[in-house]
Each structure stands twice: as C-alpha cells, then as structure tokens.
Amino acid sequence: MMKKLFKNKMILFGVSFTALLILLTFIIPQVVPLSPLQQDLPARLSSPGAKHIMGTDALGRDVFIRIIYGARISLLVGFVSVTIALLIGVPLGLLAGFHGGWVDNLIMRIVDIMLCFPSIFLILMVITFLEPNIINVMAVIGLTSWPGLTRYVRGEALSVRKRDYISAAKMMNIGRVRILFIHMLPNVIAPVLITATLGIGSAILTESVLSFLGLGVQPPSPSWGNILTSGKNYMGSRAWWLILFPAGAIFLTVLSFNLIGEGLRDHLDPHKKFLKKG
Amino acid sequence: MFIPLLIGITVISFTVMHLTPGSPVDDFKMNPNIDARARHRFYKLYGLDQPLYIQYAGWFGNVITFDFGRSFKDGRKVLTKILERLPATLLLNLFALGVIFAVAVPAGVLSAVKQNSFTDRFLAVLVFAGYSLPAFALALILMYVFGVKFGWLPISGMVSVNYSYLSFWGKVFDLLKHLVLPVITSAVGGLAFMSRYMRATVLEVMRQDFIKAVRARGVSKKGIITVHIFRNALIPLVTLFGLLIPSLIGGSVVFETIFSWPGMGRLAYGAIMSRDYPVVMGVGVIMALLTLIGNLIADIGYAAVDPRIRYEK
Numbered sequence: 163m164m165k166k167l168f169k170n171k172m173i174l175f176g177v178s179f180t181a182l183l184i185l186l187t188f189i190i191p192q193v194v195p196l197s198p199l200q201q202d203l204p205a206r207l208s209s210p211g212a213k214h215i216m217g218t219d220a221l222g223r224d225v226f227i228r229i230i231y232g233a234r235i236s237l238l239v240g241f242v243s244v245t246i247a248l249l250i251g252v253p254l255g256l257l258a259g260f261h262g263g264w265v266d267n268l269i270m271r272i273v274d275i276m277l278c279f280p281s282i283f284l285i286l287m288v289i290t291f292l293e294p295n296i297i298n299v300m301a302v303i304g305l306t307s308w309p310g311l312t313r314y315v316r317g318e319a320l321s322v323r324k325r326d327y328i329s330a331a332k333m334m335n336i337g338r339v340r341i342l343f344i345h346m347l348p349n350v351i352a353p354v355l356i357t358a359t360l361g362i363g364s365a366i367l368t369e370s371v372l373s374f375l376g377l378g379v380q381p382p383s384p385s386w387g388n389i390l391t392s393g394k395n396y397m398g399s400r401a402w403w404l405i406l407f408p409a410g411a412i413f414l415t416v417l418s419f420n421l422i423g424e425g426l427r428d429h430l431d432p433h434k435k436f437l438k439k440g
Numbered sequence: 441m442f443i444p445l446l447i448g449i450t451v452i453s454f455t456v457m458h459l460t461p462g463s464p465v466d467d468f469k470m471n472p473n474i475d476a477r478a479r480h481r482f483y484k485l486y487g488l489d490q491p492l493y494i495q496y497a498g499w500f501g502n503v504i505t506f507d508f509g510r511s512f513k514d515g516r517k518v519l520t521k522i523l524e525r526l527p528a529t530l531l532l533n534l535f536a537l538g539v540i541f542a543v544a545v546p547a548g549v550l551s552a553v554k555q556n557s558f559t560d561r562f563l564a565v566l567v568f569a570g571y572s573l574p575a576f577a578l579a580l581i582l583m584y585v586f587g588v589k590f591g592w593l594p595i596s597g598m599v600s601v602n603y604s605y606l607s608f609w610g611k612v613f614d615l616l617k618h619l620v621l622p623v624i625t626s627a628v629g630g631l632a633f634m635s636r637y638m639r640a641t642v643l644e645v646m647r648q649d650f651i652k653a654v655r656a657r658g659v660s661k662k663g664i665i666t667v668h669i670f671r672n673a674l675i676p677l678v679t680l681f682g683l684l685i686p687s688l689i690g691g692s693v694v695f696e697t698i699f700s701w702p703g704m705g706r707l708a709y710g711a712i713m714s715r716d717y718p719v720v721m722g723v724g725v726i727m728a729l730l731t732l733i734g735n736l737i738a739d740i741g742y743a744a745v746d747p748r749i750r751y752e753k
Contacts, residue, residue, distance in 0.1 A: 271444065274445060275445055275449055276452075278445060280693070282694060283693055283724065286709070287712060287724070370576075375709070390577055400589070402584055405577070405584055409578070413577070417568070417569070424568075
C-alpha cells in the first residue's frame with residue numbers, strides 16, 4: 163500500500179517537501195547558531211548573498227532563519243487546527259447522517275449558516291477580540307473550518323447507513339456511539355483523510371493571512387505572514403526578498419499538502435478515478 | 441430557507457461580537473478629558489448596559505428596516521457608510537467574476553476536449569498552482585513587479601490624485617488601471633477552482649449518449665462542442681456562481697486592505713480594528729445578504745437553464 167502510494171508522483175513530491183521542511187525546522191536551529199531575533203545591524207535590508215542566503219529584514223534579522231522558524235508555526239497551526247475541525251466536524255457529520263430527522267436538520271442548518279459567512283471575515287471578527295496569539299489563531303481556524311467537513315461526512319454517512327452491516331449492528335443492539343465510531347467511521351475515513359490533508363494547506367494559508375494583517379502571530383516572533391508584512395512596508399526600498407521567499411515558502415508548503423490530498427484522492431476515492439478515466 | 445438563514449446569521453454575528461472581551465468605550469480610557477462618569481454615560485447611550493437579548497432584539501428590529509444604527513467612531517449612519525463603500529466592492533467583484541468566467545470557461549472546455557494532451561496537462565499544472573497560491577502574497581509580488589519595479593500600474597487606491605481633472609475617458613482609463621491588480625488577485629483562487637470544475641463537467645457531458653448520437657448524425661466537432669456540450673456544461677456553472685460569491689466577498693476584506701481599495705472590505709477591517717460594533721455587524725449582515733442573494737440568483741438561474749428542474753409550488 164505504502165509503496166503504491168509513493169509511486170504517485172504527486173504524493174512523492176508532497177511528502178518529500180513536507181518531510182524536508184520538518185527536518186529543516188529541527189536541524190537548522192541545532193546547526194546554525196543564529197536566532198530568528200538576532201540582529202546584524204550593519205547588514206540591514208541586505209539582499210541575498212553569501213552571509214545571509216535569503217537576505218535580511220529592516221532590523222537586520224536573517225530571513226532564511228526566520229522562514230525556518232516560521233515553518234514551525236505554520237505547520238503547527240496547520241495540524242492543530244485541522245485536528246480541531248476533525249474533532250468537531252466528523253462526529254457531527256456522522257450523527258447527522260446516521261440519525262436523520264430533526265438532528266440532521268438542526269446540524270445541517272447550522273452548517274448552512276456557517277457556510278454563508280465569508281469564513282475569513284468570521285475569523286477576523288473573532289480574532290480581533292481575542293488576544294491575537296498562536297493558540298487563539300489555531301482555535302479560531304479550527305472552530306470555523308468544520309462545516310464543510312461535516313457536510314461531506316454526512317453525505318458519506320447517509321450512503322453507508324442503509325447498508326446491511328449497519329442494520330445488522332443495530333439488530334444486535336449495539337449502542338449508537340459504538341455504531342457511529344466503530345462501524346461507520348472506518349467506512350467514511352478515506353474522504354475524511356483527503357479533506358483533512360487539503361484542510362492543512364488552507365489552514366496554513368489562513369494563518370499567514372492573519373499574521374500578515376497583524377492579527378496572527380505577533381512580531382517579533384517570526385511567521386511567514388508577518389515577514390510578508392515587512393515586505394509590504396519595505397517595498398519602497400525594493401526589498402524583494404522579503405516578499406518572494408516567504409511567499410514561496412507558503413506556496414510550496416500549501417502545494418505539498420494539496421498534492422498529497424489529490425494523490426490520496428486518486429488512490430482512495432473510486433468515484434474520482436472513474437471520472438478521470440473519462 | 442432565506443429568512444431563517446438570515447436570522448441565524450445575525451444571531452451568530454451578534455453573539456460573536458459581544459462574547460469577545462473589550463468594549464468600544466475602552467478607547468476613551470486614553471482620553472484624559474473623559475472621566476469614568478462620562479464613559480458610563482456613553483455606555484448607556486449605546487445601550488451596552490442592557491442584557492444581551494434586549495440589545496439583540498432592539499438591533500434586529502432595526503436591521504429589518506436596514507437601520508444599523510450609528511458608527512461608534514464618527515457618529516455617522518452605518519448604512520450610509522456602507523452604501524458609499526458598496527459600489528467599489530461590487531465593481532471589484534463583478535470584474536473579478538467576469539475575469540474568472542472569461543478565462544476559466546474556455547480553459548476548462550479546452551482541457552476537457554483535448555483530454556490528456558499536452559495542453560490539458562499544462563493547464564492542470566497551472567490550475568493546481570493557482571489552488572495553492574497565497575493570493576495575498578501574489579498581490580505583493582504583483583505590486584512589487586508592476587508597481588514598484590516598472591511603475592506601470594498604480595498599487596493603491598481606486599483613482600489617482602488628479603482624478604477630478606481628467607476627461608471622462610481619462611477617468612475611465614484611470615479607474616481601469618487601478619482595477620487591474622486587485623482584480624487579478626481576487627480572481628486567482630476562483631479561476632483555478634472554476635476551470636477545474638468546468639473540465640470535469642464537460643468530460644461528464646461528453647460521455648453521455650446524446651453526444652454519441654449527435655456525432656453519429658455527422659455534426660462537426662466544433663458544432664458539438666459549442667452547441668451541445670457547452671450548453672449542457674453551463675448548468676453546474678450557474679450553481680458555482682453562488683459558491684464563488686462568499687469567497688470573493690470574504691477575499692475583499694484582505695485584498696481591499698492590501699490595495700487600499702475604498703470598499704466595504706476595508707471598511708470592515710477598519711471597523712474590526714477599532715471595535716466599531718454597529719459597522720462590523722452591518723457589514724457582516726450585508727455580506728451574508730449578498731451571499732444569500734448570490735445563492736438565490738444561482739437557484740433561479742439553475743431552474744432557467746435546466747428545464748428538468750422545477751421547484752414545487
């Protein structure tokens with residue numbers, strides 16, 4: 163199975179890049195003595211060169227080091243907020259699909275309402291009133307990104323619930339919770355996995371937008387978003403490296419997760435494959 | 441469906457706004473001329489001393505008549521503030537929608553018709569890149585390249601300083617110049633999504649029996665594509681229109697802030713930053729309303745293009 167997965171070039175690229183990034187976030191701090199806050203004042207706003215491979219920002223801090231430390235935050239936000247969304251979205255979706263009736267109605271109307279809001283607006287609204295820090299960012303992204311997942315899981319659950327093995331389980335008087343998680347969950351896990359992987363990418367994207375707007379990770383802590391803010395502020399000084407490198411980091415990371423997600427879809431989702439054959 | 445959704449939306453935005461710590465009166469703490477008693481009077485004036493449900497009931501009653509109250513910041517009517525910003529936002533998003541459809545539809549059809557060709561693969565890579573592209577970072581890159589480096593395009597605002605001295609066509613040109621970068625960045629995300637969807641739909645239509653029948657009758661390939669496939673592929677496109685609206689409108693908060701575009705999104709950002717409750721709530725409701733209207737248009741359009749769909753009376 164694993165071997166087959168890695169034959170897929172999309173997955174291979176995605177996993178390799180993510181693994182490399184994670185590895186770098188562990189290795190670089192051990193090997194390079196620079197901290198992301200350390201200033202090299204004579205070399206303020208210096209363009210990429212031998213000493214600072216990605217240049218320095220207006221305070222003389224090394225951009226490469228800041229991007230590597232920023233990666234920790236981005237990856238953490240990605241994984242944690244998706245976990246939160248999964249913990250809320252999957253049980254609700256299973257419940258709605260399995261139970262039907264008013265429970266289904268109630269849950270799906272809440273989902274509809276949540277989906278009506280431009281999610282970034284909702285997130286901005288909440289985050290401004292909370293202290294903008296990484297924990298709140300993760301919580302808010304997680305708490306606002308479950309509705310799509312719920313809708314998806316519900317659809318899957320609906321198609322599973324009339325199957326014979328569920329009826330059999332009901333007949334054997336197995337408890338509802340047990341049916342939901344032991345009998346139904348494994349059968350809807352594939353699409354959940356795909357959605358979750360894609361969700362990590364979009365959570366990373368959201369975090370960078372928030373930090374860029376000054377509502378996420380607060381300076382001086384490095385984050386890809388707030389490096390971009392300094393890039394915007396020093397655009398007049400033509401500090402292109404403050405824009406290009408963090409933008410590239412976000413792009414490649416999000417791309418990797420999307421590639422993994424799509425690759426998984428090719429393998430796990432039989433319907434999609436059918437479509438592809440055309 | 442429409443009304444309960446709207447009520448739910450207002451309840452959520454109201455709760456969120458009021459559950460979060462901080463109050464609009466906090467700002468006055470910095471002002472030495474305003475003592476605690478005056479602050480309290482402000483508090484009372486805004487009705488903040490009332491229980492939440494009473495505040496909500498009062499506010500909701502007004503919202504129905506589009507009266508969102510007055511801004512805490514400058515005392516102007518929220519509706520006036522929003523209405524003067526709305527055209528800019530609509531202009532930006534309509535252009536973005538236009539670009540999305542104008543590019544994504546032909547691209548999707550092309551890659552479906554030439555399935556698995558080099559063109560298809562190339563477009564697929566582009567689309568995938570577009571999916572993963574952080575649009576706000578792209579905005580900065582474009583700003584840098586076209587605005588700062590080459591100086592071809594303006595990077596902020598909606599019109600130039602000398603706007604009022606320009607001739608009519610000069611004004612139009614000036615506005616269009618300011619539109620280019622914001623429109624491109626707003627369109628990128630939807631573009632990828634849309635062309636990919638279009639490709640899938642066209643492929644699905646192509647597989648159907650009536651296409652085989654048309655082909656058997658000897659209709660030219662061009663005829664098949666433009667008349668038979670295209671029209672049938674349009675149906676799901678209409679629904680997508682509804683899906684695009686929220687992301688476009690949500691995106692305008694970010695892009696308008698980046699490009700200093702004087703629209704609703706930037707108004708919202710400023711209001712959020714200064715805890716101007718009435719403005720934030722007003723913008724929230726209007727945004728959700730626009731989304732709902734978008735969905736409604738999509739539903740109606742759906743019934744109009746697909747004769748198989750008839751809503752029960």
